[in-house]
Amino acid sequence: MSKVYNFCAGPAMLPEPVMEQAKEELLDWQGHGCSVMELSHRSKAFVDVAQQAEADLRELLGIPDDYRVLFTHGGGRGQFSAVPMNLSRQGQRADYLVSGSWSAAALAEAEKYLTPNRVAEVQVVDGLKRVSDASSWDLDADAAYFHYCPNETVDGIAIDGIPDTGDVPIVADMSSTILSGPLDVSRFGLIYAGAQKNIGPSGLSVVIVNDALLGQARAQTPSIFDYQLQAEQGSMFNTPPTFAWYLAGLVFKWLKTQGGVAEMHRRNAQKAAMLYGCIDDSDFYINAIHPDYRSRMNVPFQLQEPALDKLFLQQAEQAGLTALAGHRSVGGMRASIYNAMPVAGVQALVAFMQDFEKRKG
Ligand SMILES: *Cc1c(COP(=O)(O)O)cnc(C)c1O
Numbered sequence: 001m002s003k004v005y006n007f008c009a010g011p012a013m014l015p016e017p018v019m020e021q022a023k024e025e026l027l028d029w030q031g032h033g034c035s036v037m038e039l040s041h042r043s044k045a046f047v048d049v050a051q052q053a054e055a056d057l058r059e060l061l062g063i064p065d066d067y068r069v070l071f072t073h074g075g076g077r078g079q080f081s082a083v084p085m086n087l088s089r090q091g092q093r094a095d096y097l098v099s100g101s102w103s104a105a106a107l108a109e110a111e112k113y114l115t116p117n118r119v120a121e122v123q124v125v126d127g128l129k130r131v132s133d134a135s136s137w138d139l140d141a142d143a144a145y146f147h148y149c150p151n152e153t154v155d156g157i158a159i160d161g162i163p164d165t166g167d168v169p170i171v172a173d174m175s176s177t178i179l180s181g182p183l184d185v186s187r188f189g190l191i192y193a194g195a196q197k198n199i200g201p202s203g204l205s206v207v208i209v210n211d212a213l214l215g216q217a218r219a220q221t222p223s224i225f226d227y228q229l230q231a232e233q234g235s236m237f238n239t240p241p242t243f244a245w246y247l248a249g250l251v252f253k254w255l256k257t258q259g260g261v262a263e264m265h266r267r268n269a270q271k272a273a274m275l276y277g278c279i280d281d282s283d284f285y286i287n288a289i290h291p292d293y294r295s296r297m298n299v300p301f302q303l304q305e306p307a308l309d310k311l312f313l314q315q316a317e318q319a320g321l322t323a324l325a326g327h328r329s330v331g332g333m334r335a336s337i338y339n340a341m342p343v344a345g346v347q348a349l350v351a352f353m354q355d356f357e358k359r360k361g
Contacts, residue, residue, distance in 0.1 A: 005345035008323035009153055009298060009336040010176070011196040018250045037243040041236055046246075050234070053249030060252060060260055061178075063185050063208060068231040070207040071245050073224060076175040076194035079205060080106045082225040083171055083190065084113035086217045088144035095119045095143040095168065099131045099159060100152025101329060102173060110147070113218075117143065122157065130290035131159055145169045145189060151177035153197065154327040156300040156334065157293050162187045169213060176297050178206070179255060180339060181265030189213050198297070198338045200248035203241040255339070264339050271337045271346040272296040278350040284357040302332035305360075309333075312356060319352050321345075 006013040029036040032045065039046045054069050063069060074082070083106075088094055096107040096116040110116045117140050120132045139146070146165040151158045153176040162184065163170065169189025178193040185191065190209045196202035207227065214228040223229055223237060230237055255264065276294060279285040279301050286302045287294070303309055309332065316324050326332040337346055 002320065004320045004322045005341065005348055006322050007335045007337070007341070007345075007349070009197065009327070009334060010194070011202045012198070012336055012338050013340045014200065014247070015251060015254045015340045018247065018254050021250055022247060036246045039242070041239050041242050046242060047234075049246050049249055050236075050240075050242075053245060053252055056249065056252035056256060057206070060255055061183055061185055061208075066211045067185060068207075068209050068211065068214065068227070070209065070227065070230045071235040071240055071248070072205050072207055072230060073203070073241060075196075075202065075205055076102070076173060076192070077105070077109070078225065079173070079192040079194075079207065080109035081112070082207075082221075082227070083145070083147065083192070084110045085221040085225060086227045087169075087171070087190070087213055088114045088218075089216075090218070091115070092144045093117050093140055093142065095140050095146040095165070097131075097137070097146070097148035097159075097163070098122070099149060100155035100157045101327075102152055102154065102175070103147070103149040106147055106149070106173060114144070119146070122155070124288075125290070128288055128290040129155070129157060130293045131157065134163060137163075139165060139168070141166060141168065143168050145171045147171045147173070149173040149175075151180075151295050151297050153295075153298050153336075154300075154330060154334075156287070156289055156295040156298045158295040158297075159293065169210070176295075176336075176338070179261055179264065180268050180297055182261050195244060195248055197336070198340075200251050201244045204244035204248060206248070267343060268296045268337070268339070271341065271343055272299065274343075274346050274350055275299050275335060275337065278353055282354075282357055284360075285353065297338055298334055298336045300326055300330060300332060300334040302326075306332070308360070315356060316349075316352055319348070321349050321352055324349075 093115045097119045098104050107116045119137045122129050123132050146168045171190045174191050175194040176197040179198050192207045195204040209227050217226045279287045284304050324333050326334040
C-alpha cells in the first residue's frame with residue numbers, strides 16, 4: 001500500500017523522518033550490534049538516551065528546574081488514578097472541570113479515591129457547544145487540586161487560557177495537546193500525557209510534576225505510580241517502556257529541527273484554520289463547537305446527510321485519507337491533526353471534502 005495520511009486520534013501518525021531513522025537503526029543501534037529495545041534500561045547507553053530525551057523535552061517546553069519529568073507506564077488513564085492517589089488524602093475534595101468525555105472519565109476514576117467537585121459542564125448555546133464561562137465555575141478553595149483537560153480528544157473541545165484557581169494546584173491532562181504550542185509550565189502543579197497522540201508510540205506516559213507536590217502519596221499507592229519514588233529512581237524503579245522512550249526522544253529531536261513548539265503552534269493553527277474554513281464555508285459539513293472552544297488537534301465534523309457517512313469514509317480511504325471515523329460515542333467524522341500531520345495532509349483532506357460535497361457521493 002502506498003503511504004497514506006493517517007488521521008487517527010491515537011495511536012497517531014509519527015513524523016516520517018523519525019520513522020526512517022528508527023527503521024535505519026532498528027537492528028543495529030549506533031554500532032551496538034543489537035537493537036535499542038534489547039539494551040538494559042540500566043546500561044549507560046540507554047540511560048544516555050533517556051536523559052537526552054528528558055533534556056530535549058525540558059528545552060522544548062522550558063520546564064523549570066523545580067519540576068521532575070517522569071517517563072512512566074499506564075497511559076493517560078493510569079494517571080486518572082495516580083493523580084488522586086499522589087495528590088490527595090482520604091476524604092479530601094478535588095475540583096474537576098468536565099469539558100468532555102476524557103475529563104468526565106478522569107472524574108469517574110477519581111471517585112474511587114476522593115470526593116470530586118464537578119466544577120462546570122459543557123453547555124449548548126445557540127446550537128454551539130462551549131464550556132461555561134470561568135466566572136460561573138464552582139471552585140473550591142480547599143480542593144487538593146483542580147483537574148482539567150485542555151483538549152478533549154473525542155469532543156474536539158479546547159480550553160485555551162490557563163484557568164485561575166488561586167492557590168489550588170492545576171493538574172492538566174494534556175494527552176492530545178502537549179507540544180502543540182508554547183506552554184507556561186510554571187502555572188501548573190502537574191501535567192500528564194499519554195504518549196500516543198503527540199509524543200510517540202503508546203505504552204509511555206509523561207508526567208511533569210512540581211517538586212512541591214511530591215512525597216504525599218497515600219500509603220497504598222502502587223510503587224510504580226508513586227511520583228516521589230519514580231522521581232528518585234529516574235523513572236527506572238522498574239523497567240520503563242524503553243523503545244517508546246527512545247522514539248519519544250527522536251520525536252523531540254525532530255521537533256527541535258523543525259523550530260520547536262512555536263513553529264508547531266504556527267503550523268497547527270494554519271492546519272486547523274484550513275479545515276474549519278472548509279467546514280464553515282459549506283452547508284454540507286457541520287462542526288457544532290463554539291469558535292472560541294474549537295480544538296486545533298482534533299476536528300470532529302458531521303455530514304448534513306449522515307446516510308453518506310459510510311461512502312465518505314470509503315472514498316476518503318481510497319484517496320489515501322485514513323482513520324477519519326469519529327469516536328464510537330459521537331459518530332460522524334474526526335480528523336486528528338497533531339504535530340506529525342503535514343500541512344499537505346490537511347490540504348489533501350480539504351480538497352477531498354470539497355470534491356465529495358460537489359459530487360455528493
Ligand atoms: C487518549 C486519551 C486518554 C487515554 O489514554 P490511554 O493511554 O488510552 O489511557 C486520556 N486523556 C486524553 C485527553 C486522551 O486523549
